[in-house]
Amino acid sequence: MTNHWRDIKNADVIFIAGANPAEAHPVGFQWFMRAKLDPARGPGKGGGAKIIHVDPRFSRTSAVADQYLRIRTGTDVALFGGLMNYVIQNNKFHDEYVRNYTNATFIVNEKYGFSDGLFNGYDPKKRSYGATAWNYELGADGFAQRDMSMQHPRCVFQLMKAHYARYTPQMVETITGIPQEDFQKIAEVVGEMGRPDKVMTIVYAVGWTQHTTGVQIIRSGALLQLLLGNMGRPGGGMNAERGHANIQGNTDHAISWDILPGYLKVPMPGQKNIDDYLKASAAKKLDPNSWNFFGTNYKKFLVSLLKAWYGDKATKDNEFVFAYLPKPDGNSSWMTIWDQAIQGKMEGVFLSGMTATSIGPDTNQVLQGLSNLKWLVVMDAFPTTTSEFWHTAADMDPAKIQTEVFMLPTTHWIEKPGSFTNSGRWCQWKDQVLPPQGESMHDHWITAEIFQRVKALYQKEGGKFPDPVMNLTMDYKDPLKPDFDELAREINGKDLKTGKQMVTFAKLADDGSTTSGDWIYVGSYTPKGNMMKRRMGISDPAKNDPTGMGFYPQWSWSWPLNRRIIYNRASADLNGNPWDPKRPGIKWNGTKWVGDVPDYPPAMSPHDPKAWLPFIMNGEGTGRLFSNACVDGPLPEHYEPMESPVQNALHPSVQNDPVVYLYDKKAGRADRFGTTADFPIIATTYRLTEHEHYLTQQVPLLVALQPEPFVEMPPGLAQEKGIKNGDLVTVKSKRGQMIVRALVTNRVGQVSMGGTKVWQVGIPIHWGTVGIQAEKNPDRAKYWLANALTPFIGDANSRTPEFKSFLVSIDKA
């Protein structure tokens, strides 16, 4: 989140799409209700914030929304394109913000073009766009040219205006199924949020990320927020509701193929040294007033990381052992792992608290992958559908599966201390409450043991390039049992000259004199101690929340630098006065910025002609409406899900995102996509309040609340098929099947795309071959895996699987 949970109470309009917070984040949802019940909030004269909910399913969130729109899954770019068109055509955008804080005035290179579904630079053989296809027009000074009047035909504002002119209310209806009158109603409410004294927040979750166009869907929301001037402001922002207790912390510490801790890029083949790496990874300054903070300090963060990992072995003379960092052979993401395994190219996999069989996608292919591995290590507190795959999954003959499986019992959250970072970037420290149950061991003690044993084998036997293994720092009191506080201090980093913990990343150096395991966490563990343990909460609001904005700055610690709302310079105008004085983020008081921790030099005057632009992390210094950072286009465009019942209404000749990686085709496997001929119903997957992924199948009270898997289907469809509520039905896709109960309900329904009417159903993901109910029904449980249905394909940029839009058939079992 750019903002945080409690901040949502500051919004006038809460736009929820691709999410169901009342059910998936129920306690966080209290902040949405507080806004709704607060007479100071809301459009017009107030009277309470308005909630708009856009979702294929009518859920508990919809029930308390002021406006609910049923949308065809995967078509949110069309809706937001329509909203942007409305805002631009009706002059509802926040003019001063757009001109000064976004790249609307930047002039784009004349090579740019868009025609009939494709941007300039597309190579159909490679299925990719050229790397430099979408750049700005640069002046002799190397900076981007700008037109402050926003009239230049190639300025971003004019390009956007033309691009989204195609997204008329009629087109929105044809693509999304949302009737024009309903669209118009929300457009008017949204349009009002471009006023400086009004603010809207957008809240989203995996209903936006889990599509082949996921990144562009999210971008379309961000673009709208930039046009309305809502980024960087209390009650505004782009707020992703993440799914797990510490998915944020683990993303920050980079358990992802393409990043190093703190969102540094991973080095790629061909980058011979740190300079090569920086050229490819760090942004270039594109405007004289752009601080380009990240790009400018990139080297300091990388070198400090290498010093944390390799200590004295990393010196100026050896490029700080940059060569030790492994460089991937192209994309190495989740689906690539299983794609490699299916092809017999993956020998061993470690899974820590993550079960591949249940997650899929295309579980049957993942199972094939698991069967091809030489070895599989599962680190978990309970048995999982993956640890047990070899004897519980359908059609598995254990005698034929050569995979050696190692089940390592791990401790639970309550049996160890350490921090969890929530969706709002608040890093909260938890105590160890209980000792480990049975023989369970902490995950990192297991990792430490394995590492030391591997190291000992290299010591004894030699082998392939052991240096990065032998030289990795293990400066802990006990290298087999690193302490949580030791690790937290390493993550924060220290000044090697003084031995003191670092206080700010602004003081990190590129000469090897500082360490930091993750630069964005500098300040979490200072010489004063562990800032994540702080507990100055709501028992004393006057003392603990002096601004009254809900920052509570001494409850835990948030990254970066305990800032609660990022990009908060954009919450004030060119003179440093908050756009809305009643909801200040930061304010210039004549000598410094006060309020939240400023995302800006604290003493930099807004009246200084050299003053930095607000979006300090990128090369432009401004919000990026037009951006060359995505592989499938500089502006979001509607493309159909890979399995779709209709043609792309904007450009039938380019049906889907033209850059999506076709795993099965590239590997020479048979096509696994279905069509409406066999699979006429649109399906989406979703979650229930009482279950969390697959773990809760082990919790008796939660299983009692939600005992059995089901498919939610509309009454009209049920009638067509002669299905009654509670009947067992077979749900099939081209890839697999489920046999579950039918839940017949109006919560799901039909969508009409220009006359083509299609049913949409919803499938909760939580059941599988392992758990309390599965044990009672082992034969039935083989057909409880929702991801047996989903397609093995993902987002063009992120490769996040398209779990949320695919085609199925449903018949009585």
Next chain:
Amino acid sequence: MAKVTRGDFFKFAGAGAGVLLTTSELGFDVAKATEIKKQLRIAGATEAHSVCPYCAVGCSMIAYTRQNADGSVKLLQIEGDPDSPINEGRLCPKGATSMQLAISSRRVESPLYRAAGATEWQKISWNDILDKIARHVKDSRDRTFVAVDKKGNLVNRTDGISFAGGAAFSSEEGYFATKVMRGLGLTHLEQQARV
């Protein structure tokens, strides 16, 4: 009943043993309430602070434990922490039932090994299982390590081993996993954020 604000209550609570609270101040018989409190399930328990292991709201929890005579620790109760600016004491059904997650006979008690082609798990000691895994890691790393790729680039990566997971363990464990796995040359490093 006298109207007492939350602030007042905290003042009373903080005032300590020297202050005698009367019925008129709080509107009920404090002495009687104290008697009842002595019999509460959590009376005399150790309070610890935790955070819910389920979603990313990050509800704060208070966990109550008591040490038994034999030294073992009993978990008595988990409830929401009223002081948190995030959840203000509330928990959803998952957090509210998390005691059943914490203490469970359904957990894996000790390490288990499944041999190639086997139909059953075998019990195995930590030492033996860690040795077997380390052997596999070294052998797979040696077999699939690429120092220089086909285009002549120095890449120093281990192609044949992947690590995935971590969304429910502490950040410190996650950071350590990244450090170790990158140290071993892994490039296939993923977690729930991707899916």
